[in-house]
Amino acid sequence: MGLPAGAMLIGFGYLIIYAAPEYDDFCIALNTTNSGFLSALINFYKSWSGRLPAIALIQSPEFISAHTRMSMLSAYSLVLAIIYVSYLVGAITAFARFCQYAGVATIFSLCAVFVATTIAVSPDPHEMLFWLPGSACYIPPTAAAIVFLAELFRLDELTNSRVSVLSVMGCSAAMFNEFTGVWLVLVLIGSFSARLLTKSPLQLSQHVLMAAAVVIGLTIIMVAPGNSHRQAAVPNAGHFLYSIWMSSIYSAYCLFQLLCKPAVYGLLLVAAILGNKSTPRMDRKNTLRLVIVLVAVSSSCCYFEFFTHEYATGVHLVGRAQNQAVIFLLFGLSLALYAFAPHIPVPWALDRLRPGFVTFIAALTLALSPVCLLAFSQASSFRAFYFESAERDRLLREGATAIPKHRAKPSLLLGNDADSSTDCISQYYGSPQLTVLD
Incomplete structure (x- = not known):
């Protein structure tokens, strides 16, 4: 059932080889070169x-480039690939922990279809997979957040070792961006509420300990002196009621767009069908309570991200942050359907047809998704873009003062070409002045 999705994941993983650094990447690399990594x-x-x-x-x-023989171009793809693998590992871990009695094939199918779907419906696939600043700030903490959600909503007894691991994970994830820490606190509140409603072990002290660890990480990021400099650059921020109104409208619009994509229903169908064969973890009434809390937590976290960005910047949530919200929402919905599916009777005829039918539906919806269609339409330009990037890197390392613009411009791999700003690029390569030729 997960083979078509697995093939898609391999394909997009391979595309990371073709990624290339852009202007912001060179600015950060320049500072790292001049001051050293820690400074x-x-x-x-x-x-x-x-x-x-x-x-x-x-x-x-x-x-990596400074301490090995690897070029900046290759090191860039390597770090993106590590982030991509961390997302896959996070998804596998999350489903394996929540679906604790499921077999390997079920876990593989759920994980493959889930990750493939989040790519297929991504609001900005370029910033999700192929642009390091967009990927680094949002994909690793999202992988940690879905593990956090899955682990806590098992509603079983939390051992000291699990609490320790989740505390470290929560503290680390909270420092990646300003949203994730609050998400994890909401997950902890949701976990405690679900335990209270279903009469599961409450373990208040364990929840408080994990919340304290998350708050430490959140505090580190929130008290950073650099935040005031960034805040000064957005004079339209800080309007509370206006932000509530605008974020509500925009989040509803983005949700409508998401629900218009058939791949979402392919994922939910896979979760429901695979969950239907699983062993019920509790009676129907308590499972329904668990599902309601799961959906409430995942949707509340997503709205919080939309509102906070609107309030802090005065503009709508950017695509790279929307990627995080989409992943978390789809994961919460998948867990909810998987948990409730054993209580849904399936007709005998559908039971016989469903493995092949669901595989076909999932493969079709993924193949016809906007991101996959975009990848198919731009496939002929990927290698040309990579060779142009490699040639540009070679010319600049040899001291060239003029480089050509990209002729191959697949939007999946390229955000802004060098002509948008050359200062950091020229200084990074030690060129006195850089000209970008048409």
Whole structure:
């Protein structure tokens, strides 16, 4: 059931090889080169952002390139590939922990279809997979957040080792961006509420301990001196009621767009069909309560992200942050359907047809998704784009003062070409002045 989705994941994973750094990447690499890795990280914390783990990841290509024979171009793809693999590992872990009695085939199918669907319906696939600043700030903490959600909503007894791991994970994830820490606190509140409603072990002290760890990470990012500099650049921020209104409208619009994509229903169908064969974890009434809390938590987290961005910046939530919201919402809905599916009777005829039928539906909806169709339409330009990027890197390392613009411009791989701004690129390569030729 997960083979078509698995093939898609391999294809998009392979495309990461063709990714290339853009202007922002060179600015961060330049600071890393001039100041050193740790000094640059501290400077960024003081002057730009408190997202320490994300900034460290964005600095990594230059650090790897400086200490190995690997070029900046190859190191860039390597770090993106590591983030991609971390997302896959996070998804596998999350489904394996929640679907604790499921077999390997079920876990593989759920994970493959889920990750493939989040790529297929991504609001901005370029920033999700192929642009390091967009990927580093949102994909690793989202992988941690879905593991956090799955682990806590098992509603079983939390051992000391699990609490320790979740506390460390929560503290680390909270430092990647300003949204994830609050998400994890909402997950903890939802977990405690679900336990209260279903008469499961409450374990209040364990929840408080994990919340404290998350708050520590959130505090580190929120008190960063660099936040004031970023806030000063957005004079239209800080309008509370206006932000509630605009974020409500925009989040509803984005939700409508998401629900118009057939791949979403392919994922939910797979979750329901595979869940239908699983063992019920509790009676129907308590399962319904669990499902309601799961959906409420995942949707509340997503709205919080839309509102907070609107309030803090005065503009709608950007695509790279929407990627995080879409992943978390779809994961919450998948868990809810998987949990409730054993209580849904399936007719005998449908039971016989469903493996092949669901595989066909999932494959079809993924293949016809906007992102996959975009990839198919731009496939002929991927290699040309990569070779142009490699040639540009070679010319600049040899001291060239003029480089050609990209002729191959697949939007999946390229956000902004070098002509948008050349200052950081020229300084990084030691060129006095860089000209971009048409």
